[in-house]
Amino acid sequence: MQARQGNTAAATAWLDWQSRQRLLTVNEVADWLQINGWAGNDNEVIRLWQRYRHVMVLPDRAITAAAKSYRNLGQWPQSLALWRMALQRSPNNDDALSGLIMTLSDAGRHGEALHLASTRVQRAPSAAHWGELAWVQNAAGLHEDALASISQAIQRSPQNPQLLRDYSAVLANNRVSRPALTIGRQGELPPAALRQRQSDAAAELVRMAFLPSVTERERFAVADRALASYETLLTRWRADPEAQDDYRRARIDRLGALLARYRMDEVVAEYEDLRRAGDIPAYARLWAASAYLYLRHPDKAEQLYLAVQRDAPQEMRQPEEHSNLFYSMAENGQIAQAQRQANQLSRNAPYYRHLYGSPVPVPNDEWLAAQQLLTQSMLLRDALAQAQRNIERLASTAPGNQGLRIDLADIYLMRGWPHRAEMELKLAEGLGPRNIRLETRQGLVALDLQEWRQADLLADDVMARSPEDSSVQRFERLRRVHHMAELRINASRGIKSDSPVAGAHDTNIDTVLYSPPLADNWRLFSGFAFNQGEFEEGRGINRHVRGGVEFTNRVNWLEAAMSGQNYGRGQKIGARLSGWHDVSDSWRIGASAERLMARTPLRALTNGVTANGAEAYLRWRPSESREWRLALAPGWFSDGNRRFEYRLEAKERLYSSSFLTLDFTPSLSGSHNRRSDVAYYSPRNDAALLPALTLDHLLYRHYQTEWHQEVVAGAGSYWQKGESHGAITTLGYGQRVLWNDVLEARVMVNWDKRPYDGVREQNLSLSFDLNYRF
Structure with a gap:
């Protein structure tokens, strides 16, 4: 009795002492085996079994005790042999059958264990038998079957603590975690x-x-x-x-x-702290990678995604993880690797997939996700036309897919077609008008179309509903930039110049400061310009102060200004009115009229000659890779001269990639002057044809920060009435920086050589442009 209650030491000591004095009885040996088994002395049980099994015929309880110890020690063959021996002696020994079933399961012989347990539960469906069947099924990985079996056991014995503990374990294996915790507490785990x-x-x-x-308010x-x-x-x-x-x-x-x-900052901080203390499982490293990507650390995100893909590829089974890996590579400047990732996903994802139990294949969502990534890879290579064709094909075959229509509108906007983008988003609106992504894109299109009030309303709405969304934050950033003041500076300095137009050592500075928008559509501005050059007759200086108002609304821009001009001959009052209208995504018409026009040559002003003028232009821009512009500009000089100028210029994209673009930029220009016997350069008739190439090389990019270098080279011909034809040569090199949506600055060195009145003159100058929002 004491041994049954846990006091096994006294009983085992007495039996050990007796075994040295005499031959123990069969029951005493059986007791000794059982008591050591209760005490957990499995090795002692095995020693005693091997000592007495050939000396006497031991009872079933001795055999089962030895079988249990062999099982506890993982010696499956010996344990199974003893269980079968016990069953041969007593076929109805239910405990021996249970031991055999459990040991078969432990040994990995799940088929035999399942057969025996299932047969027994059909013969005698008791709570204990259902529980043991559930245990075997759970060990075999049949977690759903185990849940059904343990439920049968609980129905028959709902208060059994061991069954409750087993029920909790099965629920946990089926990832029914909250009920597993509740049941586990009842079972006193x-x-x-x-x-x-x-x-x-x-x-x-x-x-x-x-x-x-279910609702946006409940998403967190x-x-x-x-x-x-x-x-x-x-x-x-x-x-x-x-x-x-x-x-x-x-x-x-x-x-x-x-x-x-x-709470991405907390994710990263906690991950780094945990990483220093030990290894992190793959699923948690994916969470950290996602946080790094959100916080604009694509290099760290890429490292984590690649490490998980290498060490635990089964964790990269979700399309979202592959998409994040793609974007981390892209944002980290690894364009070639991102392209390979997209191509691999598109090759590996079949168009259809087969669902278990269904003879009919269904479209594969992973195939569509891979196609969308493939489209994004085309955009990374600046292959906008190819990306457009691909997404148009996808959208036409899935008219009910709102995301594809939004993707198509994005490409239209990238190609400079805000009207087409607006129409596409309007079609998508019928599929879900309150979609956050839809409203965000509608807001971006509204900014491009100068629908300022609409953009503000959309930004307020999406920021109130989903301020954590990165695309919403991007839209809000652009909206805030639009509401900033703006400073524009254009300057140039002649380093070496023989030009009769600008003079030697010329300096030109033009600065304009715009106010933040007023009443959505208006901005006030003021500006100052300074021009200086050295001519044969002396130094020419012009100071130009102006102020005015700018008005913008949908597809229209208008600017009116009054100016004061001082060029050494008193103060003159000027005025300017200019504007443009977008007829469509491709066509724009513009015009301006000026009193004391800005194009008046400084040498003319130095000699007391002023001019009024006008300009009209027509621009055709069918896409981002092609643009043509024709401008006509008459001028009326105070000395009686009448000038008419024309200019045709174009841009044709020859090559584009992720980091390089090469454009063919020819121009044809000319003028006609009524008088040529004036102090400033005024040929009766002239014309210039200048084919040129412009190369733009992206040196660095990190989100909204970019660093470019530019090279311009051209060679053409110049004709002036009364003079022989002459060659024009031009070279330019510059660098341009864009930072955080608020700054764009460029410095460029320009050299050109061209004839004036039959004499070829060369000009070397330095130019600087700045556009800053604050």
Whole structure:
């Protein structure tokens, strides 16, 4: 009795002493085996079994005790042999059959174990038999079948603590974590198992936090519940020495809740702290990679994604993970690798997939996701026309897919077609007018079309509903930039010049400051210009102060200004009115009229000659790779001269890639003057044809920060009435920087050589342009 109650030492000591004095009886040997088995002395049980099995015929209880010890020690063949021996003696020994079933399962012989357990439960469907069948099914990985079996056991014995513990384990294996925790508490789980269930329940909330919510207001409700649960668990386990493994696991799983809550800085900080303390599982490294990508650290994100793809490729099974890897490569400047990633995904994803139990194949969402990534890879290579064709094909075959229509509108906007983009988004609006991504793109199109009020309304709406969305933040950033003041500076300095137009050592500065928008459509501005050059008759200086108002609305721009001009002969008052109208995405017409026009040569002003003028132009821009512009500009000089100028210029894209663009930029220009016997350069008739090439090389890009270098080279011909034809040669090199949407600056060195009145003159100058929003 004492041994049954746990006091096994006295009984085993007495039996050991008796075994040295005499031959023990069969029952005494059986007792000795059983008592050592209760004490967990499996090696002693095996020693006694081997000592007495050939000396006497031991009873079934001795055989089962030895079988259990062999099983505990992982010696499956010996254990199975003893269980079968016991069943041969007593075919109705249910405990021996249970031992045989469990040992077969432990040995990995799941088929035999399942057959025996299923046959028995059909013969005698008791709670214990259903429970053991569930145990075997669970060990065989048949978790759903195990759940059905353990449910049968619980129905027959709902208060059995062991069955409740088994029920909790089966629920946990089926990832039904919250009920598993509730049942586990009823079954009085050991502390370690209970902590496991608590961790599983919190992790289940993390998984649910990434699922779409019923309403936008509830999208963070589950994530907040998960974070609250982890706060409680971490506080409880922090100081418990036995719970440190569970404490670390909870910290790791909490990263997912922080990610779902868009607390990206906390995700990164906690990940780095955990990483310093030990290895991080692959699924948590993917969370950290996503946070790094969101925080614009694509280099760290790419490293993590590639490491998981190498070490645990099964974790990269979601299309979202492959998409994030693609974008991390792209944003990190690894365009070739991103292209290979997109091509590989598109090759590996079949158009159809087969669902289990269905004879009819269904379209594969992963194929569509791969095609969309392939389109993005085309955009990275600046192959906009190819990307457009691809997405148009996809959108035409899936008219109910709103995302594809939005993607198509994005490409239209990139190609400079805001009207087409607007129409495409209007079609997409019928599929879900409150879609965040749709409204964001509509806002970007509104900014391009100068629909300022509409853009503000859309920005306010999406920022109120989803301020954590990166595309929404991008839209809000552009809206805020639009509402800033603007400073424009254009300057040039002649280093070496013999030009009769600009003079030697010429200096030109033009500065304009615009106010933030007023009442959506208006801006006030003021400006100052300074021109200086050295001529044969002396130094020419012109100071030009102006102020006015700018008006913009949908597809229209208008600017009116008054100016004061001082060029050494008193103060003159001038005025300017200019504007343009976009007829369509491709066509624009513009015109201007000036009193004291800005194109008046400085040498004319130096000699007391002023001019009024006008200009009209027509621009045709069918796409980003082609643009033609024709301008006609008459001028009326105060000395009686009448000038008429024309200019035809074009841009034809010859080559484009991720980092290089090469454009053919020819121009044809000319003028007619009524008088040529004047102090300033005024040929009776002249014309210039200048074919040129412009190369733009992207040296560095990190989101909205770019650094370019530019090379311009051209060679053409100049004709002037009364003079022989002459060659024109031009070269230019410059660098351009764009920063954070608010700054664009360019410095360029230009050299050209061309004839004036039959004499070829060369000009070397330095130019500087700045556009700054603040």
